[in-house]
Amino acid sequence: MDKPKAENKLIVKAVTVKTPTPKPVPKPAPPSDSIVQVLTGIRLLKGLKPDELKKIATHCRYRRFSAHDQIFDRNSSTSDVFFVVRGRVRIVNYSLSGREITLDDVTQGDHFGELSAIDGEPRSAGVRSMTDSLIVALPRADFLEAVGNYPAMALNIMKSMAKIIRISTERIMDLSTLGANNRVHADLLRQALACKGEGNEAKINPMPVHGEIAARVSTTRETVARVMNELARKNIIERKKDILVVRDIERLR
Template structure:
């Protein structure tokens, strides 16, 4: 879309402030609005009947969500919860339908993102069934490093996810995450200080993944 077209959409976008812990989208709820993350961090997840939380992906600024229900007009497929204080832009359902029908570049971008999501989720299904929990934790660290930006083979996660949050994303127990992070720190592959987690050797972490029988994760 051209800058002029984007500028014309601004008055039609509702800006929402979301407090930490608030659930912005509820699984099974109706609705076809699409949300764009302006600031903050959100988690796409759902819960099993046992109460176990399953995390799909974290949403950074410039990410968006809600497009699946907007396309198939079925209820929401997952929850979206704010991990931090966040600001999102809400594109109402009629606006999304208008863009899908009349803005080919918008539709093409959504399709490309959906294809990338399918690839990433396929990779995660494989990991859960064929890769050990320690290896999945390492893969999640590589994903987080890529999101944060890798420079000179290192990455700094200024507000790193908690052990419990990593466990949700990696499909592991929190205790297993703690053990693996302590082991990686002892090997000087990572360093922890408060909420800051530094990946000291991204290539070394990838080598560790390969040693444990995993593939470099889809990002």
């Protein structure tokens, strides 16, 4: 009697194929012909004629930065001037101990980098993008040519430099004459006056960050927190979600 033939069994193993995660495609920068329209919103270029803006636009290029990207470092040899189209960047320096000192925040419509473009010296401070930012860069040679050719732009530069000197003078006086608590008061007062509405009240939006105030006035976060809590107890300020309401501006003076 013949033995039954062994059945051939087909064994199929399941194989999991991993599909690679697609890399995010970066958003393209706006087309170059839109730079002219963008430049009309830059305060440094107010008063320039359309044909003058168009000539400047031919030398500009878009640059995109993510939050926390370093745009340039202190002592960098770069010399472009930058116009902020969208986002916010921070101008910073560092003490010998490494503590960060905030010099200014630059937002949509403002500019930075003009000092090195004017005198050809290395960067006097570093600049970091605080949010995703779209920026227009203008090379130094083209910036200087525009300043020389367009009186309105030259006047705007002088006004901008005067503002920097005034702010620096105020800060030097604060550091020389005020204690840490009063420097926090002075910083809040400057912010409140910048967004003051009708009456004696102001809404600071977004809510000031303790660490950022501390970096501006050369103190600690703990000191800022203590001063803010004291002002809240006195009903001078009130926290409302992402907004700081200054109830009585005069009491901050």
